[in-house]
Every structure is written in structure tokens, then in C-alpha cells.
Amino acid sequence: MPSSWIDNLNFPLVLVLATAVTGLIWLIDALAFAPKRRTEGRSDDVPLLVEYVQSFFPVFLVVLVLRSFLFEPFRIPSGSMIPTLLVGDFILVNKFSYGVRLPITNTKILDTGSPERGDVAVFRFPDNPRLDYIKRVVGLPGDEVQYVDRTFIVNGEPMATEGSEPYISPVDELLVRGAVARNEQLGDEPHRILEYPAETAKRSGTFMVPEGHYFMVGDNRDRSNDGRFWGFVPEENLVGKARFIWMHWNDGIIWSRLGDSIK
Numbered sequence: 001m002p003s004s005w006i007d008n009l010n011f012p013l014v015l016v017l018a019t020a021v022t023g024l025i026w027l028i029d030a031l032a033f034a035p036k037r038r039t040e041g042r043s044d045d046v047p048l049l050v051e052y053v054q055s056f057f058p059v060f061l062v063v064l065v066l067r068s069f070l071f072e073p074f075r076i077p078s079g080s081m082i083p084t085l086l087v088g089d090f091i092l093v094n095k096f097s098y099g100v101r102l103p104i105t106n107t108k109i110l111d112t113g114s115p116e117r118g119d120v121a122v123f124r125f126p127d128n129p130r131l132d133y134i135k136r137v138v139g140l141p142g143d144e145v146q147y148v149d150r151t152f153i154v155n156g157e158p159m160a161t162e163g164s165e166p167y168i169s170p171v172d173e174l175l176v177r178g179a180v181a182r183n184e185q186l187g188d189e190p191h192r193i194l195e196y197p198a199e200t201a202k203r204s205g206t207f208m209v210p211e212g213h214y215f216m217v218g219d220n221r222d223r224s225n226d227g228r229f230w231g232f233v234p235e236e237n238l239v240g241k242a243r244f245i246w247m248h249w250n251d252g253i254i255w256s257r258l259g260d261s262i263k
Contacts, residue, residue, distance in 0.1 A: 010130075012068070012103045019064050022057035025050065068103040070096055072240065074122060074132065080218035080225065081134060083167060083181055083192045084120065084262065085242075088250020091134075091262065093122045097241035106236060115140070115214055115238065117154070118187020120262050122239040123216065127230055134242060135226050138186060139215025141235075145207045147228060150195060150221065152186070160185040167194055170254060191263050196222040203228045214238075 029050045037043055046054075076089040085091065095101070098121075100110035106124075115121050115137045125131040138152055138159075139145040146153040151161060167179035178198050183190045202222055209215045213232035218224025227233070248257040 010104075015060065015064050015067070016103055019057070019060040022053045022060055025053045026057050029053075064103065068095070069100055070094070071243075073246070074134070074242075076134065079223060080220050081120070081136075082220040082223070083194050084136075084219045085134070085245070086171065086248065086250070086254075086257070088248050089245050089257065090247040090249065091242050091245050093240040094243050095240035098238045108236070114235075115241070116187055118185075118189065118191065120242040121214075121216065122242060123214075123233045124237040124239060126233060126237060129237065132239060133216070135216035135218050135224070136186070136191070137214055138217045138227075139207060139209040139232075141209055141211045141213060143209045143215065145209060145215050147202075147204050147207070149204075150197075150201050152217075161193075170256070171250070189263050191219065194220045194223070207232075 029047075033050075034043075037045055071092050072095055074091050074093055076085045076087055076091065079087055097113055098115060099108040099112050101108050117137055117140060119137045120134065121137055122132055122134045125133045139154065144155055152159040161182050161184045163183045164180050165182075167176045167181040168174065169176050178196045180195050180197055181192050182195060184193045199222055202224070205228070207215055207227070209232055212235045214235070215227045216233050217226045217228065242262045244262055245257050245260045248254040
């Protein structure tokens with residue numbers, strides 16, 4: 001599908017430039033022109049451009065700081081993380097979880113933590129860093145990960161799964177034909193995954209996670225384009241940890257999902 005100009009927009013760059021330009025105009029006026037207006041008794045005679053700048057600069061600055069260093073909103077566009085995340089979920093991602101990084105360059109300036117097995121993480125797709133992906137962390141640096149008979153085996157230890165029940169979509173409360181929900185334990189907390197047992201399992205095999213990289217997989221195990229096909233995520237591509245759903249909108253609101261934490 002052809003991409004539109006807005007899909008190719010480098011929003012972090014635009015935000016940084018908008019903040020810098022408005023801040024510079026405000027500074028120049030404050031140092032060079034505002035004192036002159038005051039001495040001439042024209043303090044209220046502020047140029048229209050400066051008025052706009054004074055209004056927009058604080059907004060740009062706050063958004064830049066929040067989005068770059070604390071939280072960033074994302075919308076889920078695909079079903080690769082069902083049943084954890086649905087198409088149309090709006091989520092907040094904690095960008096402080098995996099290190100403070102500069103906008104645009106993504107250079108880490110403060111190490112605040114690393115992904116843990118079981119985290120739901122947002123990252124820049126290795127094959128196209130302009131795209132943001134969201135998957136679950138299965139393999140950490142140095143791990144040997146095997147995927148056999150729909151079970152992950154990490155460093156020789158099978159990741160526990162239990163239960164098997166038909167999956168009912170919360171969107172329309174209808175049974176999804178052939179879909180089965182199970183509980184999986186990768187980290188400290190269990191989470192649900194989705195499988196289609198009647199279909200051939202997605203690519204099986206052994207994956208050796210290089211140092212400085214992570215192995216990411218979708219919860220919708222038979223409907224996910226993930227690390228089993230394109231490999232590993234470099235540490236520098238990490239964006240942050242998905243924390244909670246703040247809204248769901250996709251042909252209607254699902255009120256029960258608002259405020260749900262992401263496990």
C-alpha cells in the first residue's frame with residue numbers, strides 16, 4: 001500500500017525544529033526588541049508573530065520533554081498482539097524504562113534499565129527504523145531460544161503454558177473461529193496468547209540471541225510477523241515499555257479496556 005506524506009513525516013524532527021524556532025524567536029525578541037518597547041512605553045505593543053510564539057513555545061517544549069523522555073502515545077494498527085492488544089487500542093509507552101535517549105538520534109544519555117523477559121516493548125523495526133513495532137520480549141542478550149510445538153524453550157527451560165479455551169473477541173463478543181486462548185508464563189506475570197491449533201505452527205527453530213539484541217514475538221502466535229522471521233532487535237532500536245491502554249477506538253469505543261494495564 002502506498003504511504004502518504006503523513007506516514008513519512010519525521011514527527012520527532014518536526015517537534016524539535018518547532019521548539020527550537022519558536023524558542024529562538026522568543027529569545028531574540030526578549031533580548032533585542034522587548035527592552036526597547038518598554039523604554040518607549042510600548043510594552044503592550046507585541047508583534048503578532050511574537051504573541052503566537054509565546055503561546056506555542058511552552059506547549060511545544062512540554063510535549064517534546066514528555067514525548068522524548070517520559071511517555072509517548074501509540075495506536076495499535078494490527079492484530080499481531082491479540083489478545084493482549086487489539087486493533088484500535090491507544091496505549092502509553094514508558095520511554096524511561098529502557099534508558100533516556102535524545103530525540104532524533106536516539107542516543108542513550110542515561111541508563112535506567114533494560115527489557116525483561118515478558119515485557120511488551122515498542123521498538124523501531126530493524127529493517128525499516130521509521131516504523132514502530134510492538135511485541136513481547138522472549139529472548140534476552142545471549143539466550144538460546146527454541147520454538148518447538150508452539151512452546152518456547154529458553155536456555156533449555158520450557159516456558160510454562162496452561163489452559164485452552166475458545167477465544168471470544170471483546171470487540172463484538174463473537175467466537176473467533178479456530179482461535180484458542182492460553183496462558184503463558186515468560187516473566188513474573190502470566191499473560192494470554194492466541195493460537196490456531198488446526199493450522200501449521202509458525203516457523204519453528206533455534207534462535208541464538210546476539211549480545212546487545214533482543215528476540216521479540218507477537219502474542220497472536222500464528223498471525224504475527226516477528227523475530228521468528230526477521231531476526232533480532234538491537235538495543236539502540238528500543239523505544240520503551242508499553243504500560244497501559246488509555247482508550248480504544250475502532251468503529252466504536254470499548255469502555256472496559258480503558259485504563260487496563262498491559263501485562
